[in-house]
Amino acid sequence: MDFPVQNKKLRRRPGSILGLLIALAASTALSGLPENNANQARPPNVVIILTDDQGYADVGKFGAKGFATPNLDRMASRGLMLRDFYVSQAVCSASRASLLTGCYAERVGIQGALTSWSTVGLNPDEETIAEMLKKKGYATGMVGKWHLGHYREFLPRQRGFDEYFGLPYSNDMWPMGYDGQPPAKGIRRSYPPLPIIEGDEKVGEVRTLEDQNTLTTLYTQRAVEFIEKNKNRSFFLYVAHSMPHVPLGVSEKFRGKSEQGRYGDVIMEIDWSVGEILQALERAGVDGNTLVIFTSDNGPWLNFGKHAGSAGPLREGKGTMWEGGARVPCIMRWPGRIPEGTESRSIAATIDLLPTIAAITGAPLPKNPIDGVNILPLLEGQKGAEPRGQYYFYYGGELKAVRMGKWKLHFPNSYVSYAGVEPGKNGFPGPYATGKSGLELYDLDSDIGETSNVADKYPEIVVRLQGLGNEARAELGDKLTGTKGRGVRPPGRAGGQGKGPVKNLAAGKKITLENRYSGQYAGRGDVTLIDGERGTLDHADGTWLGFETADLVALVDLGESLPVRQITAGFLEAQSAWIFLPSSVEIAISRDGKEFEVIQRVQTDTNSADAAPHVKDFPAVVSSSTPVRYIRVTARNIGTCPVWHQGAGGKAWLFADEIVVE
Numbered sequence: 001m002d003f004p005v006q007n008k009k010l011r012r013r014p015g016s017i018l019g020l021l022i023a024l025a026a027s028t029a030l031s032g033l034p035e036n037n038a039n040q041a042r043p044p045n046v047v048i049i050l051t052d053d054q055g056y057a058d059v060g061k062f063g064a065k066g067f068a069t070p071n072l073d074r075m076a077s078r079g080l081m082l083r084d085f086y087v088s089q090a091v092c093s094a095s096r097a098s099l100l101t102g103c104y105a106e107r108v109g110i111q112g113a114l115t116s117w118s119t120v121g122l123n124p125d126e127e128t129i130a131e132m133l134k135k136k137g138y139a140t141g142m143v144g145k146w147h148l149g150h151y152r153e154f155l156p157r158q159r160g161f162d163e164y165f166g167l168p169y170s171n172d173m174w175p176m177g178y179d180g181q182p183p184a185k186g187i188r189r190s191y192p193p194l195p196i197i198e199g200d201e202k203v204g205e206v207r208t209l210e211d212q213n214t215l216t217t218l219y220t221q222r223a224v225e226f227i228e229k230n231k232n233r234s235f236f237l238y239v240a241h242s243m244p245h246v247p248l249g250v251s252e253k254f255r256g257k258s259e260q261g262r263y264g265d266v267i268m269e270i271d272w273s274v275g276e277i278l279q280a281l282e283r284a285g286v287d288g289n290t291l292v293i294f295t296s297d298n299g300p301w302l303n304f305g306k307h308a309g310s311a312g313p314l315r316e317g318k319g320t321m322w323e324g325g326a327r328v329p330c331i332m333r334w335p336g337r338i339p340e341g342t343e344s345r346s347i348a349a350t351i352d353l354l355p356t357i358a359a360i361t362g363a364p365l366p367k368n369p370i371d372g373v374n375i376l377p378l379l380e381g382q383k384g385a386e387p388r389g390q391y392y393f394y395y396g397g398e399l400k401a402v403r404m405g406k407w408k409l410h411f412p413n414s415y416v417s418y419a420g421v422e423p424g425k426n427g428f429p430g431p432y433a434t435g436k437s438g439l440e441l442y443d444l445d446s447d448i449g450e451t452s453n454v455a456d457k458y459p460e461i462v463v464r465l466q467g468l469g470n471e472a473r474a475e476l477g478d479k480l481t482g483t484k485g486r487g488v489r490p491p492g493r494a495g496g497q498g499k500g501p502v503k504n505l506a507a508g509k510k511i512t513l514e515n516r517y518s519g520q521y522a523g524r525g526d527v528t529l530i531d532g533e534r535g536t537l538d539h540a541d542g543t544w545l546g547f548e549t550a551d552l553v554a555l556v557d558l559g560e561s562l563p564v565r566q567i568t569a570g571f572l573e574a575q576s577a578w579i580f581l582p583s584s585v586e587i588a589i590s591r592d593g594k595e596f597e598v599i600q601r602v603q604t605d606t607n608s609a610d611a612a613p614h615v616k617d618f619p620a621v622v623s624s625s626t627p628v629r630y631i632r633v634t635a636r637n638i639g640t641c642p643v644w645h646q647g648a649g650g651k652a653w654l655f656a657d658e659i660v661v662e
């Protein structure tokens with residue numbers, strides 16, 4: 001009722017972000033009449049505020065230095081500080097997949113940080129918190145960074161959110177450098193323009209650092225507007241700030257306000273945003289019936305120096321599963337339900353949010369198995385509550401460590417490290433080092449910084465935690481030990497889940513290949529090319545044959561001479577993954593396997609600017625009515641990445657599937 005059509009005008013009008021800001025400011029000014037307390041019997045509202053790369057110590061009460069966070073501190077003194085709260089992986093997409101599904105990222109197949117070139121996303125078979133709450137009739141809204149797949153089929157509105165406004169991925173995935181300047185000349189492939197999405201449509205672009213400066217304000221206005229609009233029903237609001245991920249952006253309100261510098265200014269603005277959201281809840285009269293959760297998606301990106309946050313006493317940062325990467329500040333507030341000014345040192349994690357929210361709202365749990373546990377007893381301050389006694393620390397498919405109680409055991413592995421390297425300056429990154437861990441045991445109660453390996457002193461603890469590791473591996477797999485997990489599920493893949501079978505006369509017939517494809521991209525073997533099934537846009541989906549520098553030379557034997565109308569060979573182009581179209585494709589036919597007639601020879605423009613991954617088909621029409629028994633397809637790999645490519649001179653890939661005979 002409050003805002004029936006307020007944003008219709010903005011649709012389908014890509015333009016500057018500043019224009020959006022002004023339009024929104026006008027619309028939010030209309031709202032916000034105070035109202036009496038909402039019906040407390042209504043299932044509670046849930047607000048999750050997630051920041052990006054904010055370190056463990058980057059909140060006042062968690063030890064911030066050089067800036068203050070009065071709103072977060074007040075939120076903590078009126079609620080609960082979780083001091084041992086973890087993300088599932090210390091990187092954006094994997095961490096977010098876990099937060100929304102209640103599963104370790106391994107289980108739902110999302111690793112690392114997706115990019116504008118990624119063809120995977122959170123699988124539609126996985127249920128998000130928003131989808132779960134829709135079953136209870138909640139109004140659901142999301143503002144900010146999504147990062148779980150940018151194809152339309154993966155966007156928030158297809159994942160349970162009634163409305164969405166924000167960036168589909170990170171704010172540094174744009175064609176500019178960290179200083180807002182275009183990249184050096186000669187390199188053609190960087191990120192495409194960074195879109196701002198409203199619903200499912202692009203409504204603008206983040207083009208400059210000035211645009212970055214507006215993001216926190218813009219998201220906050222949207223969040224407040226959502227609360228005001230939905231105050232008379234149960235709602236779920238997910239605010240995922242783009243900040244303080246580099247390049248840092250902060251509005252005039254906070255620029256130059258912190259002692260620490262730009263990063264401190266950015267956190268002060270996020271703190272302001274939290275205050276605005278809490279005030280909006282109060283104004284709407286729903287304060288007492290709303291659980292508000294504040295946390296970060298991973299630890300600080302330390303090689304950005306002054307533009308990065310701090311993990312305080314914790315070891316390492318983003319990209320590692322040492323405490324500095326995995327442990328994040330977390331505050332929860334729910335007046336009347338969460339006792340004021342409390343703290344918890346029990347293990348808890350973002351994967352526990354979904355089952356906890358299910359418990360407090362009465363929503364049914366997802367049909368797929370999940371990893372989270374209900375931590376409501378911690379929220380309510382029940383004495384001795386320990387709903388989660390253990391935790392697995394995965395990164396990129398590797399089981400790095402496990403924790404049980406105060407003990408954390410690291411398994412032998414190497415990791416990206418910030419130790420002993422000079423961080424970058426003025427917003428640019430510094431180099432990384434490589435760290436190596438042996439089998440190392442730490443007592444986090446007495447040694448929160450993981451400095452003193454006590455594995456030799458407590459061999460029985462090591463054995464127990466190793467057993468825990470084996471349980472994790474059996475279920476979720478582990479690349480370090482080459483273990484496949486029985487409980488892992490695939491990501492969503494753009495271009496169709498089932499990939500749709502195609503009618504192919506060659507299916508079940510014989511095929512021989514002159515050159516070997518990579519063992520890593522081997523599909524189901526040679527027959528992949530004629531099995532009547534086509535690949536998705538994801539080159540790693542197990543339906544492609546990948547040739548590293550080699551050509552594809554395939555000979556199909558139909559076993560008998562058959563009337564053939566057309567032969568089509570399909571190839572993947574995904575230049576961000578160093579996969580290029582063949583420089584030429586030749587299709588030839590024969591009755592006897594000796595004399596071949598070339599029916600199609602195509603040279604391709606391998607300098608094409610088709611940056612988004614796509615499949616290109618090369619069809620050849622058979623003009624004569626002579627039956628065909630043998631088909632030869634020759635596709636030339638371009639060999640090395642072209643000069644304009646970021647991998648210039650490196651080995652180029654050719655990905656083939658499928659040779660369709662009609």
Ligand SMILES: [Ca+2]
Pocket residue numbers: 052053091092245297298
């Ligand atoms: Ca992040």
Ligand SMILES: [Ca+2]
Pocket residue numbers: 527528529530531532533534535543657658
């Ligand atoms: Ca196939």
